[in-house]
Amino acid sequence: MTSAELGCLETGDLRVSGELICKICQDLYNSGWVTGTGGGITIRSGDAIVIAPSGVQKERMQLEHLFVMSLKTREYLHKPLQALKPSQCTPLFLAAYTCRDAYACIHTHSQEAILLSQIFPDSDYFSASGFEVLQHIPRGSKKNGFYSVTETVRIPFINNTAHESDLHDSLKAAILAYPEACAVIVRDHGIYCWGDTWQDTKMNTEAVEYLFQAYLRSRKIKV
Amino acid sequence: MTSAELGCLETGDLRVSGELICKICQDLYNSGWVTGTGGGITIRSGDAIVIAPSGVQKERMQLEHLFVMSLKTREYLHKPLQALKPSQCTPLFLAAYTCRDAYACIHTHSQEAILLSQIFPDSDYFSASGFEVLQHIPRGSKKNGFYSVTETVRIPFINNTAHESDLHDSLKAAILAYPEACAVIVRDHGIYCWGDTWQDTKMNTEAVEYLFQAYLRSRKIKV
Amino acid sequence: MTSAELGCLETGDLRVSGELICKICQDLYNSGWVTGTGGGITIRSGDAIVIAPSGVQKERMQLEHLFVMSLKTREYLHKPLQALKPSQCTPLFLAAYTCRDAYACIHTHSQEAILLSQIFPDSDYFSASGFEVLQHIPRGSKKNGFYSVTETVRIPFINNTAHESDLHDSLKAAILAYPEACAVIVRDHGIYCWGDTWQDTKMNTEAVEYLFQAYLRSRKIKV
Amino acid sequence: MTSAELGCLETGDLRVSGELICKICQDLYNSGWVTGTGGGITIRSGDAIVIAPSGVQKERMQLEHLFVMSLKTREYLHKPLQALKPSQCTPLFLAAYTCRDAYACIHTHSQEAILLSQIFPDSDYFSASGFEVLQHIPRGSKKNGFYSVTETVRIPFINNTAHESDLHDSLKAAILAYPEACAVIVRDHGIYCWGDTWQDTKMNTEAVEYLFQAYLRSRKIKV
Helix, strand or coil, X not given: CCHHHHHHHCCHHHHHHHHHHHHHHHHHHHCCCCHHHCCEEEEEECCEEEECCECCCHHHCCHHHCEEEECCCXXXXXXXXXXXXXXXXXXXXXXXXXXXXXXXXXXXXCHHHHHHHHXXXXXXXXXXXXXXXXXXXXXXXXXXXXXXXXXXXXEEEECCCCCHHHHHHHHHHHHHHCCXXXXXXXXXXXXXXXXXXXXXXXXXXXXXHHHHHHHHHHHHHHC | CCHXXXXXXXXXXXXXXXXXXXXXXXXXXXXXXXXXXXXXXXXXXXXXXXXXXXXXXHHHCCHHXXXXXXXXXXXXXXXXXXXXXXXXXXXXXHHHHHHHCCCEXXXXXXXXXXXXXXXXXXXXXXXXXXCHHHHHCEECEXXXXXXXXCCEEXXXXXXXXXXXXXXXXXXXXXXXXXXXXXXXXXXXXXXXXEECCHHHHHHHHHHHHHHHHHHHHHHHHHC | CCHHHHHHHCCHHHHHHHHHHHHHHHHHHHCCCCHHHCCEEEEEECCEEEECCCCCCHHHCCHHHCEEEECCCCCEEECCCCCCCCCCCHHHHHHHHHHHCCCEEEEECCHHHHHHHHHCCCCXXXXXXXXXXXXXXXXXXXXXXXXXXXXXXXXXXXXXXXXHHHHHHHHHHHHHHCCCCCEEEEXXXXXXXXXXXXXXXXXXXXXXXXXXXXXXXXXXHXX | CCHHHHHHHCCXXXXXXXXXXXXHHHHHHHCCCCHHHCCEEEXXXXXXXXXXXXXXXXXXXXXXXXXXXXXXXXXXXXCCCCCCXXXXXXXXXHHHHHHHCCCEXXXXXXXXXXXXXXXXXXXXXXEEECCHHHHHCEECEEEEXXXXXXXXXXXXXXXXXXXXXXXHHHHHHHHHHCCCCCEEEEXXXXXXXXXXXXXXXXXXXXXXXXXXXXXXXXXXXXX
């Protein structure tokens, strides 16, 4: 891999972000959240955002597959040499970056998100209370602190669309309408989750997905 | 390992295909789809098809275990030095190669395929709609595009037989009768899934299996 | 990593304990018990106890993240250079060390603990009998021997609190009230489990969690 | 590790068997069948049988932990330097070796075995038919061929006892009474499974456990 091939991903913070993306893609694959090229991930470094492409198996993601875009100009600072498509999630990731000043965003295809959509077909949001994991879920950003175990967290639902990019407006609306949410559930599809850093983003994603799992398993016992 | 031992698997595209087979066998094992030597896989490179043998533990598959066959002549271009049996799936893989111009085929023993067989004992096909993952399932081949989330995908069932090779005729009939399917479910047994490339084949397999899982989990909630 | 950076974790028994903590954190993450920075772990070496910090992803835990405290003076013998928070579990770990002469303690966020809390909302303890795994669960310490398969093991519940450190008094009370228990269930939260060595602690944790899983799965069949 | 420390495990077939045991212990741990030091494994090489000890975490098993016994004299040909206990399973493994001329035996603590015990509290055996995986289950030994998918496989239950070694007589009786079984279920405990080679033993174990899982999952749909 020569410098020309990796461009601005060759060294420095962008390379670190790129390598993290490849490693986290493997983690997400092992969690069953991004099988069959589902899902997506982006990490930001200042104005530059590194984004995993569409159509590449997450567990085989490499530095040379990644895109880099300027958050300000929306122009690509780097494209892979190989003819790959930018992630269909890009407009949605931009919504998290601009509306929330996030520094990373993860999109999962978790089946728990599908199940919650079907259990609550008419709800605007999923809500839960009483689980310890709430103390690991920030009020939108960790700058606002975390939920306490007796409070109620609300995570908005938005409807799925035929094309992922068509989700942009409803996702942005949900982000603005639920300032204390760090994630949005796309019905029958998965979640978008963001955070103040890449670490926060991964932790928030795991905490939200854990809440979904614990909620679904608890509900089986109560019903 | 000398050149003589690996034959045409020693270098070039066939070696790449062979190494991929070994790696994907490990992935499939970790997914629980090929435990106990169940299942199978083949990747094509031009006229040559590389095939994992019968009776070898998938998670311990090595280059020296693989067979290579000519698609045109059906003769073995390479056999392992060790006395191994060719995969019983070979005639079925050939059906996918010849009827669909596929470049790889994966056979899983997924328990979800068994459960669907039992839920729909009299159906000719499994069908589903409304799941995002449909957008990752091709209409037989990606040349024909992918399903949209509001369309209905149909995946045919065929009956299981006492010998795997006896499945050939019904598998071929199902492939021809369902040109918009990229997989066939063998009742109480597993699936055969193919694609335009090895990457597509792995992605299609994961997408179809994900659909089965999401469908089964959703059904529990609705019933 | 220079000696200054790792301090007393640089060599000897403390380094061994530190490396074990990092490895076991990975194991616990793979078990789904500490996702999203949930849970915690500590290992003791004489008077020194090594403790994983708060807020670091368990699957990325490194030596340089760890704290070392004196059991006698409760003073930190080593803090990470990086500004990390000590584990909120520290007072709880100290309860296990002082009340039971334990040499390690693991705190999981297992969903099975949550489910048992909800099945038995008014019980003081969870109890089970008849499972082989009882023979792997010590009567508080292995010095007192293990349960036989026909006996009944009791594991106390304590209520969850808004701050983890507020659990200290009830945890200590439960440890003293149930001298034949090697673990305590924090309702809607997870478990604390200890042992005579780090090996015993990991084995006890796995045995107790296995019992929870087997109990919950058996109950579904019987109900 | 000097030759003295490893003794007859230092080189040759016994070293190969020992290394396989360590690797397979890791596989079994990942399958959830031997957590918390549960379960056991042995591989035979001529008259010598290599046996994993009691009380060592399976995922951390090393060559220096293993015992070697003569099948003929029942004397230990090698003991680990470290003071470890021989496996409590040893008499049971010997039953498989002598009654069936097996070359390996695996003991799992699978929860599926527990669930089947509870579903069929009064049955002498578990039986199943119609699953493809039957074609991967030998009639006691592969010399007798494999089941066909329309036949019925029977796997005997034996009652659990307070001490594992007390299982010997009932296990031996079940082995002799069911010559077409390659495994025995110990109620509320797990299975013992053997085979003509170590490969067969691992494949048989996975096939039998797969059958249990598929059976239990199918039953939920039908009930």
